Amino acid sequence: MISLEEFFAAYKQELLATVILIAVLFILKLVLTKAIRKVGRMSDIVEARTLLITKYVSILLTILGFGLLTFIWNIKFKDVGIAFASVFTIIGVALFASWSILSNITAGVVLFFSFPFKIGDRVKIMDKDIEGEEPYLIEDIRAFHVSLRKDNGELLVYPNNLMMQKAVTLLYKDEVMYEEGT
Known part of the structure; x- marks a missing residue:
């Protein structure tokens, strides 16, 4: 069994990079949320729509964060390839089956920022x-x-x-x- 001190010594760079990534993503989320709210106020857009766009940005940043964490921790995709292939196959089928829903969400985001x-x-x-x-x-x-x-x-x-x-x-x-x- 590895001790906590040995773990921190062995993975010092990965832990530091993870903390920096989380801090950067947190700051980026705060900045983007503030910018989206400012656009919403300037455009006189209903608060519920502004919150919806903010939620989309949070989800996108979370996905980006998980992707970057896999690189930081050097996760070998070969080891989890079957699991990823299965998940992406299911997601691909679901997205293809619901392309209409995704196009409506995308159009909703465009309508928010172009506010015609x-x-x-x-x-x-x-x-x-x-x-x-x-x-x-x-x-x-x-x-x-x-x-x-x-x-x-x-x-x-x-x-x-x-x-x-x-x-x-x-x-x-x-x-x-x-x-x-x-």
Whole structure:
């Protein structure tokens, strides 16, 4: 059995690199969270959307951290190759089967940072599958979809990826109607 002193002596560089990595990732998370919140405030974006984007960044940093830890500790992928192959196969099948969900999440992130539409705006979507020519009020923008409501109360839940793919006309913004030619 190896003693604690021997462990620290044998793995001093790996332990130091691990502590530095954790500190850098923690600082990076704080900086990115602050930047995302600032963008959210400047763009007048709902706090729930800002928290969602912050969660995505945290997950991405965690995955990056685990990947870097495997290099720091020199984990031999040959030894765990079968386990990784199995996990990646399952993940690959799951991601392929749910590509629509991932495209909606990605579109939600793009909509957050490009912020062409906000809650309270009135829009018209140029989609042949949507009946009627009436404008919709944007009630909520979620990770997967946008909730749109007609004046008659009808609710349309529209996928984020289609908001990126279809032509969307902004009719009212912050209760101010856009005039043609202005």
